[in-house]
Amino acid sequence: MNTTLSSTQISSYSDNGFLLIPDFLSAAELAAWRDAIESAMEARGDAVLPRDDDPLLGASRTVLYQRINLWMDHPEVRRLVLHERIGQMAATLEGVDGIRVWHDQALYKDPWANPTSWHQDNTKWSFSARHAITIWVALDEVDARNGCMFFLLGTQRHRLETDFPTGAPMNAIFTAHPELTVIDPVAAELPAGGCSFHNGLTVHAAAANMSRHPRRAMTCAFMPDGATFNGTQNVLPDRLIKGLQVGDTLNDDEQNPLIWHASGTSA
Secondary structure: OOOOOHHHHHHHHHHHHHHOOOOOOOHHHHHHHHHHHHHHHHOOOOOOOOOOOOOOOOOOOOOOOOEOOOOOOHHHHHHOOHHHHHHHHHEEEOOEEEEEEEEEEEEOOOOOOOEEEEOOOHHHOOOOOOOEEEEEEEEEOOOOOOOOOOOOOOHOOOOOOOOOOOOOOOOHHHHHHHHHOOOEEEEOEEEEOOOOEEEEOOOOOOOOOOOOOEEEEEHHHHHHHEEOOOOOOOOOHHHHHHHHHOOOOOOOOOOOOOOEOOOOOOO
């Protein structure tokens, strides 16, 4: 993996809220990621989440075919996605001392799948933090034809509070926030094996897949160590929700392992 970050890349991420790394994986590493993710997806079957009380069982594939927290039930996915060096990259880009996993997510767009509407990620999650960050790894070449992401530069500086569902009309966020209409979207086109990082508040979307082939991506969202519960369940299991109060630190190592810390402590 190409995990070296230059000062220029770090500065660009800070300014824009996202960073593209086209040469993240070698050809051999890409093959290993594809094999692991495909194996994990097949093993998971119809379950979106790795638990019996999955509220998303049989979720629609109109926009996305997704499986969440594959690292929990597939050791090879855990080894690849929860790599300490990826955690260090995320912490470096966000300028934090420690990084925990929020959730991984395989995101496949079937042929002819609808676009993913404009949204911020962190407004959906169980913690509210300026320094949430996601890595998005392209398992196939992605461009505007088959469903690449688009980013609105600089939008990581403002939390919109409203959660815009990924299947909402594409203009929903702009109707509510007309100040965003002056920003030209940037297409995140990547070769297979490339990756992007984006802040949890960076407004982004993905185009429809106008091809006859799936568009496959593997992602992992991270939260800064010390992030606290905001009252939203999202992907947290009932066993944790029953004991959590708003303001409690989300530090359960079975659910949100620490994968890198400046002190040298990690999962």
